[in-house]
Amino acid sequence: MNEVILDIQNLETNFVTKKGIVRAVDGVDLQVRRGETLGLVGESGCGKTVLGLSIMGLVDSPGRITGGKILFKGEDLVSKSSEEMRQLRGDRISMIFQDPTVTLNPVLRVSQQLEEVFRYHRGMKGKEARQKSLELLSLVGIPQPEERIDRYPFEFSGGMQQRVVIAIAVALNPELLLADEPTTALDVTVQAQIIKVLKDLKQQKDSAIILITHDMGVVAELCETVAVTYAGNIIEQGDLETILERPSHPYTVGLIQSIPKMEEHGKARLTAIPGTLADPTEIPPGCKFHPRCSRAEEVCKKTRPVLREVSPGHKVACHLD
Amino acid sequence: MGGFVFRRVLYSLIVVLCVLFIVSLLVRIIPGDPVDVMMAGNPGMTEQDKEQIRQQLGLKDPVLVQFEKYIVGVVHGDLGSSLRFRTPNLGLISTRLPATLELTLFSMLIAVIIAVPLGIITALKQDSAVDYGGSVFALIGISTPNFLLGIILILVFAVEFKVFPASGQADPLYVAIGKAVTGQGLGSLGDSLRHLVLPSVALGMAVAAANVRMIRSSMLDVIRTDYIRFAKAKGLPGRVVFAKHAFRNALIPTVTVLGLQLGQLLGGTFVIETVFAWPGIGRLAVQAIFWRDYPLIQAVVLVTAIMFVTINLLVDIIYHWIDPRIRYD
Ligand SMILES: Nc1ncnc2c1ncn2[C@@H]1O[C@H](COP(=O)(O)OP(=O)(O)OP(=O)(O)O)[C@@H](O)[C@H]1O
Ligand SMILES: [Mg+2]
Numbered sequence: 001m002n003e004v005i006l007d008i009q010n011l012e013t014n015f016v017t018k019k020g021i022v023r024a025v026d027g028v029d030l031q032v033r034r035g036e037t038l039g040l041v042g043e044s045g046c047g048k049t050v051l052g053l054s055i056m057g058l059v060d061s062p063g064r065i066t067g068g069k070i071l072f073k074g075e076d077l078v079s080k081s082s083e084e085m086r087q088l089r090g091d092r093i094s095m096i097f098q099d100p101t102v103t104l105n106p107v108l109r110v111s112q113q114l115e116e117v118f119r120y121h122r123g124m125k126g127k128e129a130r131q132k133s134l135e136l137l138s139l140v141g142i143p144q145p146e147e148r149i150d151r152y153p154f155e156f157s158g159g160m161q162q163r164v165v166i167a168i169a170v171a172l173n174p175e176l177l178l179a180d181e182p183t184t185a186l187d188v189t190v191q192a193q194i195i196k197v198l199k200d201l202k203q204q205k206d207s208a209i210i211l212i213t214h215d216m217g218v219v220a221e222l223c224e225t226v227a228v229t230y231a232g233n234i235i236e237q238g239d240l241e242t243i244l245e246r247p248s249h250p251y252t253v254g255l256i257q258s259i260p261k262m263e264e265h266g267k268a269r270l271t272a273i274p275g276t277l278a279d280p281t282e283i284p285p286g287c288k289f290h291p292r293c294s295r296a297e298e299v300c301k302k303t304r305p306v307l308r309e310v311s312p313g314h315k316v317a318c319h320l321d
Numbered sequence: 322m323g324g325f326v327f328r329r330v331l332y333s334l335i336v337v338l339c340v341l342f343i344v345s346l347l348v349r350i351i352p353g354d355p356v357d358v359m360m361a362g363n364p365g366m367t368e369q370d371k372e373q374i375r376q377q378l379g380l381k382d383p384v385l386v387q388f389e390k391y392i393v394g395v396v397h398g399d400l401g402s403s404l405r406f407r408t409p410n411l412g413l414i415s416t417r418l419p420a421t422l423e424l425t426l427f428s429m430l431i432a433v434i435i436a437v438p439l440g441i442i443t444a445l446k447q448d449s450a451v452d453y454g455g456s457v458f459a460l461i462g463i464s465t466p467n468f469l470l471g472i473i474l475i476l477v478f479a480v481e482f483k484v485f486p487a488s489g490q491a492d493p494l495y496v497a498i499g500k501a502v503t504g505q506g507l508g509s510l511g512d513s514l515r516h517l518v519l520p521s522v523a524l525g526m527a528v529a530a531a532n533v534r535m536i537r538s539s540m541l542d543v544i545r546t547d548y549i550r551f552a553k554a555k556g557l558p559g560r561v562v563f564a565k566h567a568f569r570n571a572l573i574p575t576v577t578v579l580g581l582q583l584g585q586l587l588g589g590t591f592v593i594e595t596v597f598a599w600p601g602i603g604r605l606a607v608q609a610i611f612w613r614d615y616p617l618i619q620a621v622v623l624v625t626a627i628m629f630v631t632i633n634l635l636v637d638i639i640y641h642w643i644d645p646r647i648r649y650d
Contacts, residue, residue: 058553090556097554102547105566106646107573116565120557152645168555 002034005175005208006055011068011078013047013054020281024050024063026232029307032176037202037209039219039240041255042229043277048212051229052178055210056095057085072176091121094169095178099185100162104153110164111149117171136167139204140197159190166197173205180212195221216259220244225313228252231277231288234307238314248316250293287319295320326638333634340626345391347619348378355380359404359613374404378616400623401616403609410620414602418624421601423494424594425586427517428525432582435529440536441571447541455533462530467589471523471596478519488598491516520597524589528582532575540571573644580636584629 013025024047032038040048053059055070057077070077072093077085089095097103104113114133118124124132130149137145140163153161162182169177179198183191195218202209202222211222219226219240226243228236228251236249247253254273275292284291290300299319307317348355355378356371379387394401400410443455479487490513491497497513500506543549544567552566590603598604602621609617 056554058550086556086558088556089554095554097547097551099547103551105548105552105570107569107644108565116557116561117555120555120561154646165551168551 002036004031005034005073006030006032006210007069007071008051008055009069009071011051011054011070012066013050013059013063014066015063017062017281022281023232023283025054026283027068028229028232028234030227030234030237032208032210034175034208035206036225037211037223039223039226040210040212040229041214041216041219041226044214045277046229047232048229049180052095052180052210052212055176055178056089056093057082058089058095087121090117090169090174091172092174093176093178094172094174095180096162096165096169096182098181100165101153101158101185103165104161106153109150109152110156113153114149114164114168114171117168121172132171133167136171137164139170139201140164140167141193141200142167157190158186159193162186162190162194163197166194166201170201170205170207174207177207177209178212179209181214182211183218184214191218198222216244216256228255231283233288233317234315235289235317236315237307242311242314248310248314249289249318250295250320251289287317325641329634329637333630336630337627340623340630341392341395342388344619344623344626345388346384347622348380348615349384351615355615359615361613377402395623400620403614403617405609405612405614405617410617413605413617414620414624417600417602417605419493419495420490420599421587421590421594421603424517424520424524424590424599424601425583427494428521428586428589429528429579429583431521432525432529432532435525436532436536436575437572440533440575441540441568443533444537444540444544444571452537455537459530459533462526462533465526467523467527468592468596470526471520471593474519474523475596485519486516487519489516490600520593520599523596524586524593527589528586531582535575535578536571539574540567543567543571546570569643573640576636576640576643580633583632583636587625587628587632 008028008030011025011028012023015022015024026047028047028051030038030051040051042048050059050063053063054065055072055077057080059065065078068078072088077088080088104110111130111133114136115125115129118129118132134145134149137149142148142160142163148156153164156164166182182198183194186194198209198211199222201207209222211219213219223240225237225239227234228243228249230251236243236247236252243252244256247256251273258273273292284301286299286301286303287293287296287305290296293300297319303319305317305319307315309315351358356374360366360371360374375381379390382390398411400414402409403413406413439455439458443452446452474485475487478485492500492509492513494513494517497510501510549562549567552562557566587603590599590601591607592603593599594601594604595607602624606618606621606625608614609621
């Protein structure tokens, strides 16, 4: 097995708001190995984006990392200076966002937005940067890059814009790529194309990828491992097969069941998990999931379960097995 | 782009034509007998003189004929003659126009020089003391009438502290710059600028204040956008994120209203030139109104309207250059 390149230990990121302190990331433990594609899944609002931004060092005020470590190849990113983080971003760690139609700057040509990555990280200019940019556009499947590179983002479709965003993110072969719901804002057919782009990239580059998504289908296509988040914690992590076939945490079980399954007569069945995500300013004592858990016992209401290894590579935070 | 410019020029010409039509009829909308009104206070005038003036103003012709004559005149550079000065209006206006342009453009310059940094700092330091200070400044700037501000400035800086002159214009700026460039010393330039400061500040303050608010709010919008977050995620240095990705986008809303604001300033010159005895067409217009010199009023209104239309045309073209999204619509 490859070495661990990202080791997050007990990470906490808070937002101080008028309503109280929002513990968006509340003690996350997560490991990612070189070349691994990890699916990070969980309901809306459980802190996936904030976790990604924390790794990038891009949490804006009123948010702040208040505890824990993010060890990237052994170096703690939390304690790095903002200039050190800037040099890392876009070079060794990249991030792409959900909606490609607002990710690119509307008044700058695609070429300008691509070439500046080479310029500010590698000091490349002019022809050299342009040549590299053209290669990248072909790599992500944009036909006739010479004709398109000098256009503006709004002249591209959403899917093509996401390809450009991906090209920018992988331009310098990052060791870690964070993809925050890269397909959610796109049409189904376009989604499939973007998944293909990511799949091809995985084969050509050996970046580790953290793929943030709601969509178990996307996870099944792309990921080797899965981490499930709930209310700012990782509550289960394991390889794809284990999570899909033998989920252990009651929340994961509910999540897997909520994937629409085709029955014999072709009808889709959806089992949603009853209840809603706890208000992040009022976190229940004990296990955060216990108010929604059908199997909750006394101990679940009092003590917070810790993430522990139940079998090799399979970790769960639950009192019940 | 070419097609767009052509279309905009065409629209502008149509607007100018409408203005011409309205201005040509201006004399007709004076209640009662226009010539009697204009000549009030001129008791020596005979009925014959009045008849001659009626002819001259075209009041005997049907509306459309009057309009046609007016257009033909304007196209040949004839804007009529002033009743008071008995000289062509065009000459009167063109000797005073540079002073007005100088004042208007200089106030716009001051407004922008104040508004751009203040708008950006108040946005970047949101909710700080600087931000609140900026808000107070903007509130006062927007709500103080320009003539009042002008009088206050005169009282404080001309009468009390005697740092700037209270009224009048020294050498026109272009003349003063010419002297400075050709090595005749900086004295003339300094004097011109000293005369410009108070009227420009009085005229431009409201625009500066409005722009501070606008730039602040668009800057706040821009720094929260995903494309700024992505620019940071690319690892660009902070100054590049700001100068290349945020600044231009934040200025777009302001540039769109710059034309309107130049118009607002041009309108403001009527009052400010009067307060500061500035020898421009605004003051000329106010005097023409007091003298009931209708042909002169007509000419000033026409020239002002054409400037207004031209400014808006230019701003539209600049706007299209800044924001490529509309360039292709
Ligand atoms: N700038 C902010 N100020 C205050 N609270 C914030 C801010 N950003 C995020 N949060 C809070 O942090 C929590 C986690 O948000 P986050 O965006 O990470 O969720 P998510 O898992 O990415 O959800 P989604 O699937 O909808 O993208 C939410 O409760 C959210 O309200
Ligand atoms: Mg999110």
